[in-house]
Amino acid sequence: MKKEDAISIGKINHKPRKISKNQRNFIISTVSVITFLVIWELVSYYKVINPLFISSPLSIVEAAATLFVDPAYWNHIGVSAYEFTFGFLLALMIGIPIGIFAGWNQIFNAVINPFVSALYVTPKVALLPIIIIAFGIGITSKIVVVFLMAFFPIVMSAQKAMSTLDQNLIKAARSFTATEFQIFRTIALPSTVPFLLNGIRLGLGQGLIAIVVGEMYASTAGIGYHLTHAGQNLKTAEMFVGVAVIAISGVLLTGIIGLIEKRFSSWKPE
Structure with a gap:
């Protein structure tokens, strides 16, 4: 087998696996929650809203x-x-x-x-x-x-x-x-x-x-x-x-x- 053929077969075999719809939605939900928590912590830390009302x-x-x-x-x-x-x-x-x-x-x-x-x-x-x-x-x-x-x-x-x-x-x-x-x-x-x-x-x-x-x-x-x-x-x-x-x-x-x-x-x- 030629070297070029082996490389092309390897590329085909190692094709990145496409994530499922459920996995994509889980990732989006996780990022959304983390982003919300980070914004909440920053709002509390810089006292944009009184921490007494929302804590952190x-x-x-x-x-x-x-x-x-x-x-x-x-x-x-x-x-x-x-x-x-x-x-x-x-x-x-x-x-x-x-x-x-x-x-x-x-x-x-x-x-x-x-x-x-x-x-x-x-x-x-x-x-x-x-x-x-x-x-x-x-x-x-x-x-x-x-x-x-x-x-x-x-x-x-x-x-x-x-x-x-x-x-x-x-x-x-x-x-x-x-x-x-x-x-x-x-x-x-x-x-x-x-x-x-x-x-x-x-x-x-x-x-x-x-x-x-x-x-x-x-x-x-x-x-x-x-x-x-x-x-x-x-x-x-x-x-x-x-x-x-x-x-x-x-x-x-x-x-x-x-x-x-x-x-x-x-x-x-x-």
Whole structure:
């Protein structure tokens, strides 16, 4: 083989690999976040805006390092995690069956629809005083708030799922003498999965909002309580640590749901 041919083959074999679309988007997102943090640090360092209002990324990291070795702060995180988990699971266990059955049975839907529609558009913050009076300032009231905030997106998504069922497929199943239960189990339920996951993702965000709002309103522990306490003492960096904990938790949880949703996206009816 000639030397020139070997060189040309080597060039072909060592052709640079083209990055994928996902890799490109990840790089762009990473650069965007780093740029934002650098600008934020510079704005704080040169006091373009009073650091008391926005702190700085380095100060927040230092505050986080101090807080995360404090058992009391982990207790706040544990309280918030417990309230969110219990309230959200309760919303799933009650909201999914009600939503699916309401979408499947028109009579049941007619009974609950006025209440669901009215409460769905009602700001749950307006109910906080009543909830606090009824359940106190302890953990139970926060669980109720999380339940109410997460419940309605889940119910509405389940109802939406049942309204998108392929009626031709249902008619075909009935023509083969399939029972209503068989149709419900083999056609209706699988079709609801993508919509339910979307509702669960929305419910996660609402539940995290409920935790912070509920604990800021009336509480003796939790991330929201610590945010309020830090704000009252002008500890801006500690406030941003709490915000970061909530934000990172939300990103991780919605990311997990997003992966599951992507896995079942093919089940969504056209």
